[in-house]
Amino acid sequence: MSRFLLRRLALGLLTLLLVSVVVFAATQALPGDAARAILGRDATPQRLAALRAQLHLNQSVFSQYGHWLSGMLTGNLGTSAASQQSVSSLLSGRIGNSAFLVFVSALVAIPLSIVLGVWMAMRRDKLADHVGSTVSLVLAALPEFVIGILLVVVFATNVFHSLPAVSLIPPGDHAWQHLNDVILPAATLVLAVTPYISRIMRGSMIEVLESDYVTMARLKGLPERTVIWRHAVPNAIVPAIQVSALQLAWMAGGVVVVEFVFSFPGIGAALVDAVGNRDVPVVQALTMIIAAVYVVLNVGADMATILLTPRLRTAGR
Amino acid sequence: MTEEPRREGLDSPLTRRQVLHGALVGGVSLSAGGLLAACGGGSSSGTTLTSSSAPAGKLKYGGILRVGATGGGAKDTIDAHNPTADTDIMRVWNLYEPLAVRPPDFGPLEMLLAESIEPENGSTKSWIVKLRPGVTFHNGKSVTADDVIFSLNRITNPKAPMVGATAIGYVDIKNLKKIDNLTVRIPLKFANAAFPDDIGQYFIGIVPVGYDPAKPVGTGPFMYQSFTPGQQSVFVKNPHYWQTGRPYVDQLVIIDFTDSTARVNALLGGQVEAIDNLPSGQIAQVQGNSSLKVLISPTGEWQPFTMRVDAPPFNDVRVRQAFRLIVNRQQMVEQVLSGQGRVANDMYSPYDPAYYSSLPQRQQDLEQAKSLLKQAGHAGLTVELVTADVFQGVVAAAQVFAQQATGAGVTVNLRKVDTGTFYGPNYLKWPFAQDFWATREYLPQVSQGSLPTSPFNETHWADPTFIKLIAQARATVDETQRNQILQEAEKLEYDNGGYIIPYFSNQIDAYSAKVGGFTPPKSGFPLGNYWFKNVGFVA
Numbered sequence: 001m002s003r004f005l006l007r008r009l010a011l012g013l014l015t016l017l018l019v020s021v022v023v024f025a026a027t028q029a030l031p032g033d034a035a036r037a038i039l040g041r042d043a044t045p046q047r048l049a050a051l052r053a054q055l056h057l058n059q060s061v062f063s064q065y066g067h068w069l070s071g072m073l074t075g076n077l078g079t080s081a082a083s084q085q086s087v088s089s090l091l092s093g094r095i096g097n098s099a100f101l102v103f104v105s106a107l108v109a110i111p112l113s114i115v116l117g118v119w120m121a122m123r124r125d126k127l128a129d130h131v132g133s134t135v136s137l138v139l140a141a142l143p144e145f146v147i148g149i150l151l152v153v154v155f156a157t158n159v160f161h162s163l164p165a166v167s168l169i170p171p172g173d174h175a176w177q178h179l180n181d182v183i184l185p186a187a188t189l190v191l192a193v194t195p196y197i198s199r200i201m202r203g204s205m206i207e208v209l210e211s212d213y214v215t216m217a218r219l220k221g222l223p224e225r226t227v228i229w230r231h232a233v234p235n236a237i238v239p240a241i242q243v244s245a246l247q248l249a250w251m252a253g254g255v256v257v258v259e260f261v262f263s264f265p266g267i268g269a270a271l272v273d274a275v276g277n278r279d280v281p282v283v284q285a286l287t288m289i290i291a292a293v294y295v296v297l298n299v300g301a302d303m304a305t306i307l308l309t310p311r312l313r314t315a316g317r
Numbered sequence: 318m319t320e321e322p323r324r325e326g327l328d329s330p331l332t333r334r335q336v337l338h339g340a341l342v343g344g345v346s347l348s349a350g351g352l353l354a355a356c357g358g359g360s361s362s363g364t365t366l367t368s369s370s371a372p373a374g375k376l377k378y379g380g381i382l383r384v385g386a387t388g389g390g391a392k393d394t395i396d397a398h399n400p401t402a403d404t405d406i407m408r409v410w411n412l413y414e415p416l417a418v419r420p421p422d423f424g425p426l427e428m429l430l431a432e433s434i435e436p437e438n439g440s441t442k443s444w445i446v447k448l449r450p451g452v453t454f455h456n457g458k459s460v461t462a463d464d465v466i467f468s469l470n471r472i473t474n475p476k477a478p479m480v481g482a483t484a485i486g487y488v489d490i491k492n493l494k495k496i497d498n499l500t501v502r503i504p505l506k507f508a509n510a511a512f513p514d515d516i517g518q519y520f521i522g523i524v525p526v527g528y529d530p531a532k533p534v535g536t537g538p539f540m541y542q543s544f545t546p547g548q549q550s551v552f553v554k555n556p557h558y559w560q561t562g563r564p565y566v567d568q569l570v571i572i573d574f575t576d577s578t579a580r581v582n583a584l585l586g587g588q589v590e591a592i593d594n595l596p597s598g599q600i601a602q603v604q605g606n607s608s609l610k611v612l613i614s615p616t617g618e619w620q621p622f623t624m625r626v627d628a629p630p631f632n633d634v635r636v637r638q639a640f641r642l643i644v645n646r647q648q649m650v651e652q653v654l655s656g657q658g659r660v661a662n663d664m665y666s667p668y669d670p671a672y673y674s675s676l677p678q679r680q681q682d683l684e685q686a687k688s689l690l691k692q693a694g695h696a697g698l699t700v701e702l703v704t705a706d707v708f709q710g711v712v713a714a715a716q717v718f719a720q721q722a723t724g725a726g727v728t729v730n731l732r733k734v735d736t737g738t739f740y741g742p743n744y745l746k747w748p749f750a751q752d753f754w755a756t757r758e759y760l761p762q763v764s765q766g767s768l769p770t771s772p773f774n775e776t777h778w779a780d781p782t783f784i785k786l787i788a789q790a791r792a793t794v795d796e797t798q799r800n801q802i803l804q805e806a807e808k809l810e811y812d813n814g815g816y817i818i819p820y821f822s823n824q825i826d827a828y829s830a831k832v833g834g835f836t837p838p839k840s841g842f843p844l845g846n847y848w849f850k851n852v853g854f855v856a
Contacts, residue, residue: 032737038392040401040740044772050477082392083546090391149578157585165586166579168572171545263579265548272575273390273547278737282391 008302012295019291020072020284024065027280033057034081034278055081068284078281082274087285091270095289097175098259098266101182102251105189110244113194117201117240118233124206133202136195144192144254148261151184151191167264175266185262192254193247200243204236211235238305245301252293376834376853382566384849385580385592389573393546396530397522398472398479403593403843404573406519408550410847411569413522413535416446416465417513421838421845423617423668423756426517430460430536434513441794442508448499452559454525455540462495467526469493469503480520483772484764488516508792510799511760519842538564538850547573558850565834565853584609584827591828591835591852593843594709597655603827612826612844614837615659617667617756620711622702622718622817623775628748630695634813639689641817643725644718645681649819653713657823663816664807666759668839671800673807686725699728700749705739708753710822715751718817745775756841759803763787767810776815783809831855 035051036043052058059067071078077087120132139147156165167181175182208214209232217227256268263269267286274282306312389404397413400406416431428434430449437443452460472481473490487506494502505512525534533541536559539552552569572589574580577596583589585606595603595611603609624631624640631637646660661667662678690696704715712733719729739750752775754762765771768787769779786806793799810816826843828835834852836845845851 030737032741036741037737038401040736043740043744044478044483046475046478047482054477080391082390085391085546152582152586157582161586164588165582166574166588168549168583168588171543171548260576261579263574263576263583269547269575270391273392276737277390277392279391 004306005299005303008299012299015295016288016291020069020288021065023284023287024068024280027275027278027283028061030275030278032278034280037276037278038082057081064280068281072284072288077285080274080279080282082277082279082282087281090282091267091285093171093174094265094267094270097169097264098252098255098268100175101185101189101259101264101266102248102255104182105186105193105251106244106248108186109190109193109247110197112190113197113244114201114233114237114240116194116198118205118228118236120198120202121205121209121236122228129202133199136199139191140195140199143257144188145257145261147191148185148188148258151187152261155184165262167262169265171265175264181264185258185264188258188261189251189255192258193251196247197240197243201236201240204239205232208232208236234308238308241304241308242301245297249294249297252290375856376565377856378565378567378853380566380854381568381570382591382832382849382852382854383570383572383589384844385572385574385583385589387577387580387594388575390547390575393544393573394530395533395541395544395550396479397524397528397533397535398468398481398520399530400480400520404550404571406842407571407593407847408544408552409522410519410537410842411539411552411849412533412537412541413519413524414537415517415519415521416448416523417517418519418846419514419517419840421836421840421842421848423839426513430523434516436510436794437502439794440508441505441510441512441792443502443504444512445496446501446503448501449559450499452536453557454536455534455555456525457557458525460523460525460536461498462501464523464525465501466493466495467528468521468523471524471528472521481518484515484518484761485521507788509760510791510793511758511764514758514761515764539569542568549573560850564850566849569849581827584829587829590832591826591844593826593847595825595827596709597657597825600655600657600825608830610828610830612824612828612835612837613657614824614839616821616824616839616841617665618754618822618824618841619661619665619818619820620708620714620751620753620822621665621775622714622819623747623750623752624815624817625746625748625775625777626779626813626815627777630693630698630700631748631815633693633695635689635693636695636698637813637815639686639693639725640722640727641679642682642686642689643722643727644679644817644819645721646679646819648721649714649717652717653710654820654822657825658820659823661818661820662811663814663818664811665754665816665818666757666762667821668756669759669803670796671759671803671807673804673811676808676811681721683724686727690725690727697726697728699730701730701732703732703734703739703743703747703750705734705736705751707736707739707751711751711753714819745773747775750775756839759807760787760791763806778810778815780809780813 034055035048035057039047039051068078080087080090083090116132120129123129152165154160155163163184164181167185169175169178169181214227214232217231255266256271259266259268260272270282271286274286386404386407388402393402394405395408397409400409414429417426417428417434420427430452432447432449434444434446437445446465448460454460469488470490472479473485487509489504489506492504496502522535528534538555538558540555542551542553544550550571554564554567558564580592581599584592600611603611624637626632641663650656650658650660662676664673666672690698702715702719704712706712715731719731722729766773766775767778768774768784783806786802790799790802793802824838824841824843831854832852833855838845840846
């Protein structure tokens with residue numbers, strides 16, 4: 001099993017390297033450069049030349065990439081072209097805020113969807129199941145910014161005025177110091193991912209409930225509670241874990257849109273801004289982080305699957 | 318969003334009556350176009366003006382004013398001489414001050430740090446600036462002639478030219494002369510009567526000798542406390558501000574918003590007291606809320622179509638004339654601006670006393686356009702129009718134009734690019750594109766965009782008679798005489814120029830009824846020139 005994991009990790013690192021090359025190439029393919037983006041309309045030839053020299057944009061593409069890669073390997077993310085601050089100081093607070101937002105959302109969404117999935121499976125084809133399925137389909141079909149805006153209309157601006165419409169976390173403060181500002185964005189993410197996980201959970205739970213060993217357990221006279229939570233759920237949960245991992249990874253990227261709606265000071269806004277500014281060091285750092293989240297979550301999900309599946313768990317021995 | 322530093326220029330605002338008249342003239346062409354019924358086309362420019370200039374007596378001192386600003390990001394700056402985005406411009410207006418500036422109503426140049434800016438011995442080739450005595454910087458140092466010389470040198474430094482470098486590029490920097498502690502002589506490389514307007518701009522703020530943007534010091538009504546790019550800036554009241562009784566509030570917080578929906582939501586949710594650039598689609602929603610107010614002002618801002626007069630097919634003046642006749646201007650105001658603007662006549666600088674308002678309003682005339690194109694050998698012409706989201710409504714205007722052009726048998730292929738591409742290496746080279754400009758007087762605008770030496774001459778306009786007239790006007794001190802010369806120049810552009818100027822757009826902002834003191838900004842700078850010194854909580 002450890003060999004399997006090592007191989008997965010090595011592949012993950014290779015993926016990250018490839019992503020960095022592709023993203024770097026893509027930023028180079030974008031028309032214009034950081035100097036032009038920063039000066040915008042005021043880009044007179046004199047000002048462009050002065051700023052390009054200041055930002056080292058005159059160097060060749062390869063030396064720029066090599067410079068970035070060697071910095072990355074030594075833990076130096078470089079300097080943001082747009083703000084002239086170090087990338088790590090620019091992003092550290094934002095990464096914390098986004099991570100907290102995703103963490104809180106996952107903490108609510110995953111248990112909630114598993115319970116919902118089980119509950120719907122047990123009431124299969126009854127009214128509750130139909131209502132639950134319809135609602136989750138509708139939610140899954142709505143883009144998350146629509147959900148976000150609906151929540152703002154209901155809870156912040158038009159119906160109730162109980163929660164802040166935008167998350168104005170003061171610079172220097174952390175999201176966890178302003179929980180009020182996290183509620184609506186987190187709720188948006190929860191509503192966006194819960195339908196997927198709960199539907200998968202419902203599906204696999206229905207399959208398990210029809211299996212022979214559940215019938216066997218029931219025939220043995222075990223209490224229904226034990227049948228469900230000891231026998232059925234552990235077997236039904238594996239597909240849900242894989243989907244949860246994918247959804248979590250999606251959240252790391254999808255948080256971009258939600259942060260935009262709420263002006264939440266996280267990596268999403270920073271990424272959109274950095275692409276607009278052609279701020280290559282920041283774009284690279286953020287895409288690396290998001291790609292790393294994907295890789296780690298996938299490896300993590302594989303690990304969890306192995307641990308929960310006795311056949312796989314013992315295969316390597 | 319607005320990437321352009323807005324510069325301004327000379328005198329006297331258009332009267333309300335003229336504004337309404339313009340709208341009415343447009344109304345005639347509206348029925349001719351006939352396409353408007355669907356748009357409802359009710360409110361014309363200027364009629365929904367919400368004036369809020371609450372008398373100063375009604376405001377109380379104290380409180381924290383939070384303002385939601387458009388855009389902002391990692392490239393935000395607090396440098397006095399390098400403002401690019403709206404948020405930068407907002408900061409600069411409140412921390413620093415130039416020698417003089419056009420007030421929000423675009424009336425005569427208002428003296429700030431200068432007491433006077435006069436031509437020396439009746440020649441517009443050399444100017445004497447007398448400073449207001451007793452003004453101090455935020456660090457307590459007095460403002461002197463040395464600071465003026467330092468600031469102008471910093472702006473035009475050839476190694477790192479600032480935003481203002483092009484506007485005052487003709488100042489003879491090497492020969493700036495301190496006459497006494499409060500007097501400076503500013504010689505120019507050529508005579509220019511518009512010099513006070515060129516130097517009287519927000520990005521030519523006076524900073525102390527040795528200025529360091531990391532510790533920003535100016536003379537403005539607010540002093541720096543903190544600044545986080547892309548998030549917020551916190552400024553505190555300058556207790557020694559030279560204008561007595563200002564500012565009202567103790568603290569000013571400027572908050573960046575990349576998304577306009579979030580900005581409006583912050584206002585609706587009471588998290589900010591004012592926002593700039595309210596999307597016209599949301600006017601009704603804000604007006605329906607009794608605790609909020611909408612600030613609508615006509616401006617001299619224009620978003621032209623730019624035809625290169627030296628590139629085919631536009632090198633034939635008949636094609637340019639035909640294209641100007643294709644536009645149904647009133648329809649454009651309704652469809653693109655939801656009525657928040659007024660019809661223009663292919664000329665800029667409507668508030669300049671030299672504005673040639675008696676030239677006939679150009680109307681849509683598809684037959685005439687077709688016949689001009691036929692004469693030019695371009696019947697059934699196909700052109701490419703390059704457009705980008707550089708200013709609210711620009712892309713929509715391109716779409717409306719393309720649709721109107723079909724009436725004259727012209728096929729307009731839209732090529733929408735992102736802003737980076739638009740202002741990329743091909744900027745100022747597109748044969749047919751769009752752009753946007755701030756409210757400015759005629760001569761300063763000409764320096765920016767209508768001479769071969771201008772930094773932003775999109776149309777490559779280089780008419781020899783025009784160039785001669787401009788040089789003549791710049792050297793003319795007498796205003797009446799100068800304005801006559803300028804009208805001749807305007808007539809040339811009106812007849813043969815490369816701009817299609819369909820409308821002047823309105824500036825729309827919103828604020829909470831808890832605060833007051835905003836003046837409708839004809840200047841086009843949101844929230845009354847961002848002059849938060851005049852804003853306070855209602856007593």
